[in-house]
Amino acid sequence: xxxxxxxxxxxxxxxxxxxxxxxxxxxxxxxxxxxxxxxxxxxxxxxxxxxxxxxxxxxxxxxxxxxxxxxxxxxxxxxxxxxxxxxxxxxxxxxxxxxxxxxxxxxxxxxxxxxxxxxxxxxxxxxxxxxxxxxxxxxxxxxxxxxxxxxxxxxxxxxxxxxxxxxxxxxxxxxxxxxxxxxxxxxxxxxxxxxxxxxxxxxxxxxxxxxxxxxxxxxxxxxxxxxxxxxxxxxxxxxxxxxxxxxxxxxxxxxxxxxxxxxxxxxxxxxxxxxxxxxxxxxxxxxxxxxxxxxxxxxx
Amino acid sequence: xxxxxxxxxxxxxxxxxxxxxxxxxxxxxxxxxxxxxxxxxxxxxxxxxxxxxxxxxxxxxxxxxxxxxxxxxxxxxxxxxxxxxxxxxxxxxxxxxxxxxxxxxxxxxxxxxxxxxxxxxxxxxxxxxxxxxxxxxxxxxxxxxxxxxxxxxxxxxxxxxxxxxxxxxxxxxxxxxxxxxxxxxxxxxxxxxxxxxxxxxxxxxxxxxxxxxxxxxxxxxxxxxxxxxxxxxxxxxxxxxxxxxxxxxxxxxxxxxxxxxxxxxxxxxxxxxxxxxxxxxxxxxxxxxxxxxxxxxxxxxxxxxxxxxxxxxxxxxxxxxxxxxxxxxxxxx
Numbered sequence: 014x015x016x017x018x019x020x021x022x023x024x025x026x027x028x029x030x031x032x033x034x035x036x037x038x039x040x041x042x043x044x045x046x047x048x049x050x051x052x053x054x055x056x057x058x059x060x061x062x063x064x065x066x067x068x069x070x071x072x073x074x075x076x077x078x079x080x081x082x083x084x085x086x087x088x089x090x091x092x093x094x095x096x097x098x099x100x101x102x103x104x105x106x107x108x109x110x111x112x113x114x115x116x117x118x119x120x121x122x123x124x125x126x127x128x129x130x131x132x133x134x135x136x137x138x139x140x141x142x143x144x145x146x147x148x149x150x151x152x153x154x155x156x157x158x159x160x161x162x163x164x165x166x167x168x169x170x171x172x173x174x175x176x177x178x179x180x181x182x183x184x185x186x187x188x189x190x191x192x193x194x195x196x197x198x199x200x201x202x203x204x205x206x207x208x209x210x211x212x213x214x215x216x217x218x219x220x221x222x223x224x225x226x227x228x229x230x231x232x233x234x235x236x237x238x239x240x241x242x243x244x245x246x247x248x249x250x251x252x253x254x255x256x257x258x259x260x261x262x263x264x265x266x267x268x269x270x271x272x273x274x275x276x277x278x279x280x281x282x283x284x285x286x287x288x289x290x291x292x293x294x295x296x297x298x299x300x301x302x303x304x305x306x307x308x309x310x311x312x313x
Numbered sequence: 314x315x316x317x318x319x320x321x322x323x324x325x326x327x328x329x330x331x332x333x334x335x336x337x338x339x340x341x342x343x344x345x346x347x348x349x350x351x352x353x354x355x356x357x358x359x360x361x362x363x364x365x366x367x368x369x370x371x372x373x374x375x376x377x378x379x380x381x382x383x384x385x386x387x388x389x390x391x392x393x394x395x396x397x398x399x400x401x402x403x404x405x406x407x408x409x410x411x412x413x414x415x416x417x418x419x420x421x422x423x424x425x426x427x428x429x430x431x432x433x434x435x436x437x438x439x440x441x442x443x444x445x446x447x448x449x450x451x452x453x454x455x456x457x458x459x460x461x462x463x464x465x466x467x468x469x470x471x472x473x474x475x476x477x478x479x480x481x482x483x484x485x486x487x488x489x490x491x492x493x494x495x496x497x498x499x500x501x502x503x504x505x506x507x508x509x510x511x512x513x514x515x516x517x518x519x520x521x522x523x524x525x526x527x528x529x530x531x532x533x534x535x536x537x538x539x540x541x542x543x544x545x546x547x548x549x550x551x552x553x554x555x556x557x558x559x560x561x562x563x564x565x566x567x568x569x570x571x572x573x574x575x576x577x578x579x580x581x582x583x584x585x586x587x588x589x590x591x592x593x594x595x596x597x598x599x600x601x602x603x604x605x606x607x608x609x610x611x612x613x614x615x616x617x618x619x620x621x622x623x624x625x626x627x628x629x630x631x632x633x634x635x636x637x638x639x640x641x642x643x644x645x646x
Contacts, residue, residue, distance in 0.1 A: 141384060204425040211379050212439030212490065213412035216404070222438065226429040 039230075042306040049302025052295035059292055063111040072102035074109040075260035086280050095280040097270065106262055107285050113263040114289070117178060117247040118240040124182025125243075126236060129189025130228065134220050136190070137197025148194065151187050159184050167255050174257065177250065181243050192235060196228050230307035237300030241293040248289065264289040326396070327354035328530045329378075329415075329498050334390035334400075336373045336382065336554075345602045347373045349554040351390075352629070355498065360524060360531040362541035362562070364577070365551035366599050371534045372420075375500045379417055380407045394498070412439045416491035420503040422483035426475035432459075432486055433471035440493045458489040461526070462519060481512035488519065492527060499524070500532045505540060517544050538577055542566065547635070550574050553600050553610030556629055560636035570645055571638045572617045609641070617642055 043049055067074065072092075078100035086095040086103075094103035136147035163180045170176050200206060201224070209219045248265025250256040257263050264285050271282030336348035348370040355361050365371045375381075377388035380402065392400040394414055399407065419425040427435055436458065437451035446454070452471065459467035462485040475483060484504065491499060501520060505513035521544050524531050533545055541548050541562065548565045550557040550573060558571040569575050576595040597614035600606065609615070612622040619641070621627075627639045 204419050204421060205427040207381060208417075208419055208425050208487070208490065209427075209438060211381065211411050211417040212442065213408040213410070213494070214438055214442045215408065218438075218442065222430065222434075223427050227427070229429075 039303075039306040043302050046302040046305065048298045049306075052298035052302070055291060056295045056299065059111065059288065059295075060115065063108050063115060066108040067105045070102060070105045072105050074105045074262070075101065077101055085278075086284075094284040095278070097281055098274070098278075101260075103267075103281060103284060107264070107267060107288055110262040110264045110267050110285060111288055111292075113174075113257060113261065114244050114247060114265065115292070117181065117263070118244040120178045121182040121185060121243040121247075122236055122239045124179065125185035125189050125239060126232065128183070129186035130193050130225060130232060132186065133190035133193025133195075134197050134224050134228065137194040138201055138216065138220050138224060140198070140201065144194070148191075151190055155187055163250065164255060167250075172255065172258050174261075177247065177256065181246050185239055185243060189232070189235060189239070192231060193228055196231055197224055200224055200227050234300050234304040234307065237296050237303055241296040244289070244293065264292075327356050327393075328395055329355040329532070330391075330393040331374075331378070332391040332393075334374065334377065334388065334392065336370065336377045336386060336388045338383070339385045339387075340603075343603050346605055347386075347554050347602060348377065348388075349605075351551075351554075351556060353549055353556075353559065355530045355532060357497070357530050358524075358528055359547065360521075360533055360545045362545035362548040363532060363534045363551060364536065364538060364541055364548060366536060368599055368602075369551045370554040370602075371536075371551050372502055375417060375502050375532065375534060378500070379411060379415065380404065408442070412491075412496065413443045413494040414496055415498040415500065416494065416496040418484075418487050418491045418499065418501040418504045421507045422480055422487050423507065425487055426483055428475055430475075431471065432473050432475065432478070435475075436471070436486065436490050436493060439490065443494050454493060455489070458493050459486070461492070461523065462486075462489045464489075480508050481516065484508060484512075484516050485519065488516075488523065492523065495527065497528075497530060498532065499529045500534070502534045503536070504533075506535070506537075513540075520544065538581055550577070554602060555610060556637070556639060557611065558636075558638040558640075559629075560632070560638075564633075564636050568636075570632050570636070570642075571640050572615045572642075572645065573611045575645070576614075576616075609639070617645065 070093075078096070080100065082096065082098060082100045084090075084092055084096045084100075086093060092102055092104065094107055097103055097106065132147065132151075136144045162184070163177075166176060166180050167173075206219060206223050209223055214222075244264070247256055247263060248268060251263050251265035252269040254269070257266055267285035268282060268289065271278070271280075271285060275282055331351060331353050334348055334351040335346065338345045338347060351370075351374060353361060363371045363374065373382070373386070377386070377400070378392050382388060388400055390400065391398060394410055397410075399410055402410075426432075433452060433455055436455035437446075437448075440446060440451050440454055455471060456467045459470055464470050464482060464485050470478070470482070470486070475486075478486065484507075488504070499520075504520065505516045508516060517540060520531065520533075523529065533541070535541060545562050547559065547561050549559045550565070550571065552573050557573045558565065558569065560569075565574060566578065569578065573595075576593075579593040580595060582592055595614055600610050600613065606612070608621070608623045608625055609618075609627050612618050615622065621641045625641070627641045629637050629639045631637055
């Protein structure tokens, strides 16, 4: 046992400590989750395809061609997914629609993330009367019929993409605020927060540096679950005819169009629906994986 | 070991002066009086040990002074820091004193550090809240502070996450954090309780050393008389939220005039005890603070109790200079 006799007299092993954060840990665990990893790869593929695909096709998303109406998919003339009732290439339209659907998902989630986290963390941290007041406001907003609100907004201000982002995001932050507030309540009494308080650190600095980073785990999970939810809402609105405006399109709008000619031109439904469903599935799997990976009790 | 007669300088104006401090909590079961008419003062360079059982209110004293009481807690009385009244100050004004004037070392180093923040930013945070320093300066200050608490490889530690350090190392980080703004009063709330015995001794040694180096006044809250013996100049014994006895450390150990203090001393394990004697314990439980008793809180467990103990609250009286006790007995046998 040469090693032991040698290490004993050395008082302090000279060793660089390399920070291995909770995120590094979580990523390592996520990597072992097969469903989440496959989903992540599929998602990346979808995003790359959506970004680069349209420029690879000779057609534009709003090019009508009355000689090629409702063609079934064929590789020969580069209509990989066929064409729609106006002779527009469905491959390009699906990908362009995907851009919009993903954009709505991300932007609206970002809106809800920013509002929800700052609102919830503030309410939870200050507690008491502030918390009561802020959460009652959330309750009141909860009681508003969301769809009615969105329809009203869209009718009043016209169909406007930006407005849709804001409307969806502004509704979704309610859930986020509740979740974040609950977590903050328990974080606030943790000793490291008290240590910062006695150090004389001002409240909003504490929220920013101590509360929010500790919330990221749960927030990250919730975000991956909100993105598909928001995309569904957008699809739903588009399906109702309240979403995007022609010739722009989204997956929801495409599914809506496709559903009308389900019997005669099934490809118009199948392809956008496939993309939408696959993306939603993947986001959900990644969210599940993240939740498991970030749960410290689940360490194997 | 402190040298008797060296540090307490009673002529000097006290840095910290607590008068008639009461802390009450409103609970569904009624009002709890956790601290009852507490008085003490602390001068520069002095260490005062606050000793008591669990629930004797010793932690609440520290929390009341620093405005950390739970929402249902209320503190009344007076706490003066360097002549300025600080009890129940609004957070904004208290923040000037927190950290820079008075700092607190927490009990459990395992939960007192933010697991998501590296040690460096966590350390320099309080400094940046108080002084307009650049990031680089703050990092340098943090590094030299880690050096002062004798952490090996301070630079590597700055980049480490809390879970990469051992309990003793984390407690050193906590102490460095408390001292980084150069406070004048350090409150250590059971700084060694969560550590094992050898680490405990080294942390206490470190605190004594830093106290001299930074000329701190220290309030050491503990339930361990053994800790007090090695580090404190004066000792305040608390029971049921009240002061039982306050005296220089030697007076407590050799000339105690209060039955509770004697009970505590009797309960200390001794190496020189003959044979296999059992440790002496104080029988009974600490009193419920829900119904305040008119008499002495220790009455039910006291071996020396007599009639007045039940009905009359013993006043805090001088036994000799700097030695006070709250007991109806003129002199204990």
